[in-house]
Amino acid sequence: MSDTAPVFQLDTTQSDTLILALTGDWIQGAGAPDFNDLRTNLNALSPKTLIVHFDNIEQWDSILMAFLLQCSNHCQDKGIALDTTSLPESAQRLLDVATAVRPHQRPEPGDYHWLTSINPLRMLKATMGNIRESLAFIGEVAMALANLVVGKANTRYVDFRAFCYQSGPDAFAIISLISILVGMILGYLGAVQLQQFGAGIYVADLVVIGTLREMGALMTAVVMAGRTGAAYAAQLGTMQTNEEIDAIVTLGISPMEFLVVPRMLALVVMMPLLTIYADVLGILGGALVAGGMGITPLQYFNQASAAVEMNHIMVGLIKSVTFALLIAVAGCRSGINSGRSSAAVGQAATQAVVTAIIYLIVADAAINILCQQLDY
Amino acid sequence: MIDAPPPIEVRDVTMAYGDFVIQRDLNFPINQGDIFVIMGGSGCGKSTLLKHMLGLIAPAAGDIVYSGQSFVHANSNEQERMRQRWGITYQSGGLFSAMTLAENISLPLQLYTRFSPKERMEIIAYKLALVGLDGYQDYYPSEISGGMRKRAALARAIAMDPDILFFDEPSAGLDPISSRLLDELIVQLKESIGATVVMVTHELPSIFAIATNSVYLDANTRTMIAYGDPRELRDHSEQAVVRQFLTRSSATKIEETA
Numbered sequence: 311m312s313d314t315a316p317v318f319q320l321d322t323t324q325s326d327t328l329i330l331a332l333t334g335d336w337i338q339g340a341g342a343p344d345f346n347d348l349r350t351n352l353n354a355l356s357p358k359t360l361i362v363h364f365d366n367i368e369q370w371d372s373i374l375m376a377f378l379l380q381c382s383n384h385c386q387d388k389g390i391a392l393d394t395t396s397l398p399e400s401a402q403r404l405l406d407v408a409t410a411v412r413p414h415q416r417p418e419p420g421d422y423h424w425l426t427s428i429n430p431l432r433m434l435k436a437t438m439g440n441i442r443e444s445l446a447f448i449g450e451v452a453m454a455l456a457n458l459v460v461g462k463a464n465t466r467y468v469d470f471r472a473f474c475y476q477s478g479p480d481a482f483a484i485i486s487l488i489s490i491l492v493g494m495i496l497g498y499l500g501a502v503q504l505q506q507f508g509a510g511i512y513v514a515d516l517v518v519i520g521t522l523r524e525m526g527a528l529m530t531a532v533v534m535a536g537r538t539g540a541a542y543a544a545q546l547g548t549m550q551t552n553e554e555i556d557a558i559v560t561l562g563i564s565p566m567e568f569l570v571v572p573r574m575l576a577l578v579v580m581m582p583l584l585t586i587y588a589d590v591l592g593i594l595g596g597a598l599v600a601g602g603m604g605i606t607p608l609q610y611f612n613q614a615s616a617a618v619e620m621n622h623i624m625v626g627l628i629k630s631v632t633f634a635l636l637i638a639v640a641g642c643r644s645g646i647n648s649g650r651s652s653a654a655v656g657q658a659a660t661q662a663v664v665t666a667i668i669y670l671i672v673a674d675a676a677i678n679i680l681c682q683q684l685d686y
Numbered sequence: 687m688i689d690a691p692p693p694i695e696v697r698d699v700t701m702a703y704g705d706f707v708i709q710r711d712l713n714f715p716i717n718q719g720d721i722f723v724i725m726g727g728s729g730c731g732k733s734t735l736l737k738h739m740l741g742l743i744a745p746a747a748g749d750i751v752y753s754g755q756s757f758v759h760a761n762s763n764e765q766e767r768m769r770q771r772w773g774i775t776y777q778s779g780g781l782f783s784a785m786t787l788a789e790n791i792s793l794p795l796q797l798y799t800r801f802s803p804k805e806r807m808e809i810i811a812y813k814l815a816l817v818g819l820d821g822y823q824d825y826y827p828s829e830i831s832g833g834m835r836k837r838a839a840l841a842r843a844i845a846m847d848p849d850i851l852f853f854d855e856p857s858a859g860l861d862p863i864s865s866r867l868l869d870e871l872i873v874q875l876k877e878s879i880g881a882t883v884v885m886v887t888h889e890l891p892s893i894f895a896i897a898t899n900s901v902y903l904d905a906n907t908r909t910m911i912a913y914g915d916p917r918e919l920r921d922h923s924e925q926a927v928v929r930q931f932l933t934r935s936s937a938t939k940i941e942e943t944a
């Protein structure tokens with residue numbers, strides 16, 4: 311086989327009619343010339359006609375076609391007549407097929423500088439829009455719940471039961487692990503400080519109050535945001551991609567009643583139960599640490615039971631219900647607003663978790679401040 | 687006799703995604719008992735037009751009128767009532783993947799009818815038998831083939847004996863025999879329940895076999911350039927593009943090789 315480098319030559323003897331001579335092997339790896347070189351020449355000469363001469367080329371493949379296609383598109387844009395009659399018939403046909411549909415012109419996306427993305431005004435506007443949409447979503451959910459109360463909602467009990475199972479019993483293992491460990495962390499944290507004052511026994515109070523009021527509900531919520539919130543977003547996002555949500559709407563069913571309400575209610579029912587379970591295990595975790603410090607289980611539980619008060623438990627439960635609502639709103643909203651592609655579904659799941667955790671921390675702080683003010 | 691308003695009328699509709707106009711000035715009626723085909727090259731906006739007709743996306747301008755009643759301006763209760771008289775299949779199926787075929791078909795029946803559970807099961811078996819899928823009641827959509835999903839979606843669409851049937855590419859991906867059976871089924875359904883059928887399809891054999899009326903959306907001029915019986919359009923349309931589309935000849939310089 312001959313190994314001649316592919317080159318083009320522009321014959322410029324006539325200024326109106328240029329002859330483009332292509333020679334060599336126009337194949338992959340042979341180093342075909344760049345079309346931009348030809349473009350510069352053409353722009354400088356601005357001819358009326360371009361005749362392609364196809365001389366003793368023995369081999370050619372898509373490299374040649376890609377070059378010719380750019381050539382043809384350029385000539386169309388500039389109104390240059392292109393004569394390709396000397397091409398082999400097969401290349402001619404391929405070029406015809408490739409140029410049958412003009413390249414799609416994407417509408418200009420507007421002139422954005424990357425700095426505009428950190429423009430505080432624009433960020434504020436985006437955040438406000440986000441909050442407004444969230445509120446609208448919550449409003450729609452509230453109307454769906456009202457319909458449920460008067461018995462007019464298209465919510466299926468079987469769905470509710472299935473989601474209860476998914477978000478409750480299925481989460482037992484991970485909740486157990488996390489809450490025992492968090493109880494132990496609280497225990498160590500208190501033990502080191504309290505022993506300096508000879509008040510080691512009060513570690514029980516610290517673990518009980520810390521778990522009941524704060525960590526039990528919060529850690530359960532964080533786990534559920536990652537587990538269930540993301541799952542809700544992925545389920546609803548996939549349904550969006552699959553046109554299932556379209557099908558629901560056109561069956562005359564409200565997606566809020568049919569999809570969001572059972573998911574939300576399942577979380578609202580299961581989260582307080584999981585929180586109580588996490589509380590018990592957290593206090594047990596504290597006992598393990600206390601045992602290591604020479605406090606007997608009897609002493610620990612005696613002290614602990616004195617520290618358990620109804621209002622601590624209530625604060626934890628109120629938090630867990632609030633968190634459940636927020637996780638469900640974040641998950642379902644991201645899912646329903648998801649785009650229609652696998653990448654968009656992934657984004658929806660990520661967004662669900664991130665939003666849910668932000669909501670959780672803000673709500674937790676707000677409830678703590680409220681309790682402090684109310685002296686509860 | 688006073689003429690009843692046509693079941694569907696597309697009035698001055700402009701479709702756009704953002705600033706990107708896809709089609710403008712669409713104006714045509716769809717008459718009672720028609721099998722109406724929306725035709726056009728890929729990407730010209732057929733699915734989008736169907737989404738506007740179904741009220742899934744509001745058109746950028748214009749209105750869709752059902753039996754004289756505007757859909758765009760109707761309140762959500764009225765829209766819901768109008769929707770209950772429709773049966774729809776989507777381009778990607780739209781079956782509920784978390785439910786079995788029986789549950790999929792049963793859902794609209796449970797919501798809008800008062801059949802006993804036993805009657806419901808019988809109706810489900812009948813609708814599945816119509817599309818050749820009796821016995822697949824307890825399969826999930828992911829457990830059957832793509833063509834079977836299309837047919838199952840059709841079974842769900844006809845569950846309620848709708849007045850208007852919308853199909854987005856019902857026979858794409860079906861083998862020639864199933865596709866002919868589907869055509870026959872559509873005609874049968876239309877005659878037995880007196881439905882009006884609106885479908886998006888590229889399948890020329892199926893268009894000539896069953897369609898009674900059609901519209902052609904052109905991607906270049908961004909509007910409708912032909913309206914009428916597709917057989918008439920094939921032979922007598924003034925628009926060369928439409929004749930070429932319907933005779934499968936290419937709009938490019940390539941000559942048909944025998």
Ligand SMILES: Nc1ncnc2c1ncn2[C@@H]1O[C@H](COP(=O)(O)OP(=O)(O)OP(=O)(O)O)[C@@H](O)[C@H]1O
Pocket residue numbers: 703708726727728729730731732733734735
């Ligand atoms: N979500 C979207 N955002 C922006 N543009 C879109 C979106 N969906 C569709 N389009 C554009 O709208 C145009 C029409 O799309 P549509 O799906 O209606 O085409 P179609 O006629 O149904 O094509 P096909 O026959 O291939 O199904 C296309 O050019 C497409 O690029």
Ligand SMILES: [Mg+2]
Pocket residue numbers: 732733734777
């Ligand atoms: Mg389509």
